[in-house]
Amino acid sequence: MEVQAEESIENQKAEVETQEEEKQEKPKSKKKSELWAVLHLYSTKNNTILHVTDITGAETIAIQSGGMIVKSQREESSPYAAMKASNNIAEILKEKGFTGVDIRVRARGGHNGPRYPGKGAQAAIRAISRAGLKIGRIDDVTPIPHGGCRPKGGKRGRRV
Numbered sequence: 001m002e003v004q005a006e007e008s009i010e011n012q013k014a015e016v017e018t019q020e021e022e023k024q025e026k027p028k029s030k031k032k033s034e035l036w037a038v039l040h041l042y043s044t045k046n047n048t049i050l051h052v053t054d055i056t057g058a059e060t061i062a063i064q065s066g067g068m069i070v071k072s073q074r075e076e077s078s079p080y081a082a083m084k085a086s087n088n089i090a091e092i093l094k095e096k097g098f099t100g101v102d103i104r105v106r107a108r109g110g111h112n113g114p115r116y117p118g119k120g121a122q123a124a125i126r127a128i129s130r131a132g133l134k135i136g137r138i139d140d141v142t143p144i145p146h147g148g149c150r151p152k153g154g155k156r157g158r159r160v
Contacts, residue, residue: 034099036136037061039089041117041124042106048082048120050089052101062092066120082120083127090131100134109142111151117142 040051052061066081067073069088075081093101103125107117129135 035097036100037098039101039103043117043121044108045118047076050085062089064088077118077120079119079123082124086124086127090133100136102136103138104141107142111145115142
């Protein structure tokens with residue numbers, strides 16, 4: 001009786017050990033490492049320029065602009081040109097293995113320029129998201145004047 005009890009206990013221990021080994025042998029599913037880039041989107045009333053760098057901003061990956069897509073100068077700033085440039089950028093990023101981008105939108109800004117981006121900015125962002133790239137964050141990095149030089153126009157400003 002005692003011998004049978006000892007054998008059954010040993011069998012149970014052996015079963016538990018084999019189950020633990022099976023659990024340890026299963027390969028853990030590795031997550032694909034995600035590669036992120038920074039898309040610098042400079043959009044003015046005359047053109048849209050897309051410049052992709054690595055996270056540090058030191059290494060350029062790709063550059064496209066509206067002027068590289070269309071033939072006529074008046075269409076450089078169009079949403080169509082920005083969309084096509086974004087699609088080209090997305091293809092290049094996918095070929096190089098990038099999965100997501102952080103977008104930094106910039107308008108001309110400063111003392112004399114408008115503080116809002118041009119027509120192509122929204123179309124470019126929409127095209128990037130539709131191309132299948134993840135968008136981490138969208139920042140507005142338009143330069144804002146803090147005092148600085150006196151604007152032209154005299155004491156009472158420009159009279160229209």
